[in-house]
Amino acid sequence: MGETSNFEIRFECQSGCSKCCQVSGYVYLTEEDVANAARYLGLPQAEFEAEHIYRTRNMRRIRKPRRNGKQCPFLDAGGCGIHPVKPVQCRLFPFWPELVESRREWKRTAKWCPGIGQGELIQIGTALEMAHEMREKYPDTYE
Ligand code: SF4
Numbered sequence: 001m002g003e004t005s006n007f008e009i010r011f012e013c014q015s016g017c018s019k020c021c022q023v024s025g026y027v028y029l030t031e032e033d034v035a036n037a038a039r040y041l042g043l044p045q046a047e048f049e050a051e052h053i054y055r056t057r058n059m060r061r062i063r064k065p066r067r068n069g070k071q072c073p074f075l076d077a078g079g080c081g082i083h084p085v086k087p088v089q090c091r092l093f094p095f096w097p098e099l100v101e102s103r104r105e106w107k108r109t110a111k112w113c114p115g116i117g118q119g120e121l122i123q124i125g126t127a128l129e130m131a132h133e134m135r136e137k138y139p140d141t142y143e
C-alpha cells in the first residue's frame with residue numbers, strides 16, 4: 001500500500017488530446033475489457049485476440065502496431081476507436097496508484113498530460129477510489 005496523497009489534485013481531460021495514448025508503454029486489459037472490445041468491434045473474441053492481444057497466464061495487453069510507431073492500434077484521428085469500452089487503465093488515467101500516491105510522479109506526468117492541473121479540485125477520496133479500482137482490476141500488477 002502506497003502513501004496517501006497529500007497534495008492538490010486537479011484534472012480535466014482536454015478535448016482533442018490523445019497524448020496518453022501516444023506515450024511509450026503497454027495497455028493492459030482485464031478479461032472483461034477483452035470481451036467488451038471484441039464485441040464492440042463486432043469480431044469473434046478469438047479473431048480479435050489473434051490480431052490485437054498478447055496474453056500470458058497472468059496478463060493481457062494490446063499488441064503494438066509493428067509499423068508506424070503507434071503505441072496503440074485503436075488510436076486514430078478521431079481519438080480512441082474503442083472509446084466506450086476502453087480498457088480500465090485508459091479509463092482511469094491519470095488516477096493510477098503510482099501517480100496519485102506520489103507527488104513526484106504526479107508532477108512528472110503533468111509535464112506531458114495537459115489535463116493535469118486543470119479544472120476543479122478532485123476530492124482526495126475520489127482519486128483514491130479510482131486508484132483502488134486499478135489495484136482491484138490489475139491484481140497481478142499491484143500485488
Ligand atoms: S494526456 Fe491527459 S489531457 Fe490528454 S487525453 Fe490523456 S488524460 Fe486527457
Ligand code: SF4
Nearest residue numbers: 021072074075080090
Ligand atoms: S485503447 Fe484507446 S484510450 Fe487506450 S491507449 Fe488505445 S487508443 Fe488510447
